Amino acid sequence: MSATSAQKPTLLSIRNIAKTFGRNVVLRDVSLQIAEGEFLTILGESGSGKTTLLRIIAGFETATSGEVWMGTERLDQQPPYRRRVNTVFQNYALFPHLTVEQNVAYGLRVARRPDAEIEQRVTEALEKVKMTAHARKKPSKISGGQQQRVALARALVNRPNLLLLDEPLSALDANLRRQMQVELKSLQREVGIAFVFVTHDQEEAMVMSDRIALLRSGELEQVASPREIYSRPATAYVAQFIGHTNLLRGEVRDGVARCGSLSWRTSAADGPALFSLRPEHLRPSSVASNGTVRVTGKVLQQAFHGATSLVRVECAEGLVLVMRTSSGALAAQEVELEFSPDDAIPVRESPERA
Amino acid sequence: MFSRAYKTAVTVPPLAWVAVFLLFPYALMFCYSFWSVTPAQTIVHSWNFNNYKELLQKSVYWQTLLRSMWIAARVMLFSLLLGYPLAYFLSFYAGKRKDLLYQMVIIPLWVSYLVRAYAWKTILGSDGVLNTLLQYVHLTSHPLDFLLYSPFAVALTLTHIYTPFTILPIYASLEHISRNLVEASHDLGATPAQTFWKVIFPLSIPGVVAGATFAFLLSLGDFLAPLLLGGPSGIMISNIVVSLFGAAYNWPLGAAISLGMLVIVVSLLFFSERLEKKWSFS
Structure with missing residues (x-):
């Protein structure tokens, strides 16, 4: 275990999660702890079950068996809109009929926060992702990288306990991607919210994570810090997948x-x-x-x-x-x-x- | 690139089709609307605005037009109220039965309009299914006569006939909404009801507008339902046009009404097009 997870209390606890779609086993007996403020990457090839695991945490998918706990609260029996978890979707899923500002305000609006508070928090969130200048634009009028930032602001403005990111950088070109990796990592340090980041890109996982959980065919191969997983791979698969x-x-x-x-x-x-x-x-x-x-x-x-x-x-x-x-x-x-x-x-x- | 001959071969037939079957008849109607008819029932090719003056002056035309629009507005409203929930269910909750239910929406369109209109006659008539049932369960002692031969009967029948035309565009626009957006809304803490009103409904507005336009315009121009089920109080504008071109033999006046209707329809289409564009974001 890395230093991060040893020092900080556990935020999310995934216990023996299994998921089958019909006869297709997607996850089998996955258990994983996520510490407060941790940047954990779920790394795996396509079809390894990483997105399904993320969707189970978010509540879009129901696990066939197993439990998800946040502190003393059982998460997996709650609908997604009651979970203090927010998601940045792979294709950003920005509401096309709302402006950047309205997108970011969405979570606070549905929670019926006072107008003054909404305005202040939205302004802060847009500043944090450097999108203030585009506040009044519709998502279709801004670039992919900018949409990415708005999606981040829209999630972070709600101050979730946990932020889930489903391959958020995969649609960006290589240069922008590297730049966003750095920005995302420093943003995560700044806000101190635990990130669960899903990717198939081992390099990305190495650069950004406190810990990497490597999934293969629905089972965890190894959970360790990037350094440890690289220098002490547990299995042949891990050794070949990472570097x-x-x-x-x-x-x-x-x-x-x-x-x-x-x-x-x-x-x-x-x-x-x-x-x-x-x-x-x-x-x-x-x-x-x-x-x-x-x-x-x-x-x-x-x-x-x-x-x-x-x-x-x-x-x-x-x-x-x-x-x-x-x-x-x-x-x-x-x-x-x-x-x-x-x-x-x-x-x-x-x-x-x- | 395509040769000149090829381009001509593909563009001329549709243009010719439009010219022969659309432009020419409209041009003819346009001319007719400025001509007049003698008491001896011959059409005189003397150009004047008398037909249009008559339209503006005689209240029967205005009243019939307003009644037609009122009936069409009701059909539009009822079709939306019936069609939207069905389209919504079909798109979001029908699951494996989706195709079957979709076919069930389509099938009535294959049944003759006349059959469906007559069916309502047997349901709403004074010896009809509904009145017999109401009397049988003693909800009423004598047949309710407002059921048939009334604007109500026309609106009901047209709603039945044109609701599929509103369901289909609404369904299409709902299918078009990325399910990711619905998930994103739930993820941000919106309840299913909030998600519907803040995300799903606004994004389905183009379909609603298209469906409403279909229901309104198709009803507005309808003449069979009022003919069969409307009675004297349920006469619509097209019935007047039909009689002017038929028994009354006043083609010029009929042409003037038709052109007036054309202007109304085209402006409504223009308006609905703009509304649809305003609410399209893809």
């Missing part, structure tokens, strides 16, 4: 892992084993280093990624390793690589699920 990795399949006997001709000391338990080795932990071997695992191979391909390159190296017995290097193109065709045994992280298999 690049090399998966080494082998066997552990008496504290020694063997994978083809390679072997190294490990603390993993005896038996068949799977190790994740990040490309950046491989490097061309040097004479000076000792205690490293060495392997020779032939350079298959080099892909330039800007600051780094990814080099595919074919070793003996059909083993292909990917190495990340920041030192430019490799001249040699034959290379000797090395890695430290500590960097080979044992991971669980990720069996196929229907």
Whole structure:
């Protein structure tokens, strides 16, 4: 568990949630705690059930079994309009017949707040997302990025306990998207409201989150901070989904892992084993280093990624390793690589699920 | 690009169609409306405004026109009151029965207008189903005569006949509303009733306007329902036009009324178009 969730009290507690649509199992036994003020990302491929989980929290979908609690209050038996949870929808879902201002005021109006209060809070919210200049415009007259901000203001103006965001950045182009990631993160810090952010983009999840909950086929694979999930992936799936990795399949006997001709000391338990080795932990071997695992191979391909390159190296017995290097193109065709045994992280298999 | 010959081939037929079946008859009507008819019942091609003067001076035309509009307004109102809830149910709550119910709305349109109008005659007549039933349960001792041969009968029948025409555009506009907006409204704390009045209804206004226009204009020009069920008190403007072109043999006056109606209809269409545009946001 990350520092955030350990220090702060739990805000939302998802307990053994399962959801089936007909014969189609979308979520199975998902349990998750969200801390106050936390930025939690539910990460998963399309069809992993991440949006369904979000919709269950918001109240648009009823779980087949399980419970959702907010503090001492059972949330899943309440209609969406009684939950102190607001959502930023993927397509923003701004009311097309209302102006930006009226959209933002909507939640306060239906709650019958006094006019003066509405005006003041709407003004503040629009300032916060820098949309004051567009207050009188209809949503169709502003850009996608601006609609995004209005959707945020419309949700935040209600001061919810929890804000749900359903892939809110997926419709934006890459540059605007990166900019919004930063803005969204700093906005979240500023308002101190817990965010549950759904995305399929692992990079986005890494940049923004306090914790990532990785969903696969309706089950949680791992819930951890970005750093932990990257450096200590629990399963082969997590290791592959978050960043690049090399998966080494082998066997552990008496504290020694063997994978083809390679072997190294490990603390993993005896038996068949799977190790994740990040490309950046491989490097061309040097004479000076000792205690490293060495392997020779032939350079298959080099892909330039800007600051780094990814080099595919074919070793003996059909083993292909990917190495990340920041030192430019490799001249040699034959290379000797090395890695430290500590960097080979044992991971669980990720069996196929229907 | 398309060749000149191809462009001609695709544009000329529809233009010719419009010219022959719309522009030419209207032009003819326009001319007729300035001609006159002699007591010996021959049409004289002498240009004057007498027909229009007569329309403005004789109260029977005004009264009939106002009655027609009043009947049409009632039909419009009843069609909306009946049609909106049905369209709303169909769009939001019908679920798997949607297609079946939609077909049930459409099917009456396949039944002859005359059959449906006559059906009301057998229901509303003094020996009809309704009066027999009312007498049988002793709600009344003698047949209620306002049921048939009255503006009420005309409005009722036209409502029955034209309600599907209001349901369809309302249904279409409701289907057009993204369900995400409904969810967003609930998410922001609006109850189902608030969501209906603040989101669903405003976004369905183009359909309501289109449906209201259909019901009003189709009723306004109707002449069969008043002929069959209206009686003397339920005469509508089209009945006058029919008799002027028929038994009364005063085509010029009939043409003048028709053109007057055309002006009313076109201005209403123009108005409703603007209203629809004002409330469309896609």
